[in-house]
Amino acid sequence: MSNRTSGLLPGNLLLNKDSSLSYSTVYGEEPVGFGGDPSDKPVPADYDGDGKTDLAIYRSGTGAWFIYPSLAGAAGIYGVGFGGDATDIPVPGDYDGDGKADLAIYRANIGAWFIYPSSTGPSGIYGVGFGGDPTDIPVTMNLASIY
Ligand SMILES: [Ca+2]
Numbered sequence: 284m285s286n287r288t289s290g291l292l293p294g295n296l297l298l299n300k301d302s303s304l305s306y307s308t309v310y311g312e313e314p315v316g317f318g319g320d321p322s323d324k325p326v327p328a329d330y331d332g333d334g335k336t337d338l339a340i341y342r343s344g345t346g347a348w349f350i351y352p353s354l355a356g357a358a359g360i361y362g363v364g365f366g367g368d369a370t371d372i373p374v375p376g377d378y379d380g381d382g383k384a385d386l387a388i389y390r391a392n393i394g395a396w397f398i399y400p401s402s403t404g405p406s407g408i409y410g411v412g413f414g415g416d417p418t419d420i421p422v423t424m425n426l427a428s429i430y
Pocket residue numbers: 328329330331332333334335336337352353354
């Protein structure tokens with residue numbers, strides 16, 4: 284990003300000249316502090332289905348997801364435990380097609396995908412064996428959240 288001065292990212296995250304991020308549309312020019320654990324991985328997606336990407340963190344050390352929904356704002360931040368194996372890679376996406384992103388992990392050591400459908404909640408969690416070769420990399424829309 285060294286040649287760019289600023290730019291808008293999905294969800295109206297503003298990339299500032301100093302490479303910091305702020306959530307400009309909802310919160311003015313004030314940067315939003317969210318996350319910060321060394322094991323946190325950013326997993327932005329539209330979890331509340333309003334068409335705007337939500338800030339989200341997957342804390343790989345504990346398998347906890349923290350969602351900052353664009354609809355409810357800071358008052359609606361919530362956490363969900365899903366994952367936590369050392370080989371888990373977060374791969375959120377709308378797997379059930381209801382317009383809301385679903386929590387999902389790819390467990391690399393056994394080549395299994397675990398999906399937590401937004402339409403059913405925890406009772407609908409399912410797994411699919413797909414992959415498992417040591418060189419396999421799950422492909423999602425947001426590769427930056429993995430690496
Ligand atoms: Ca949203």
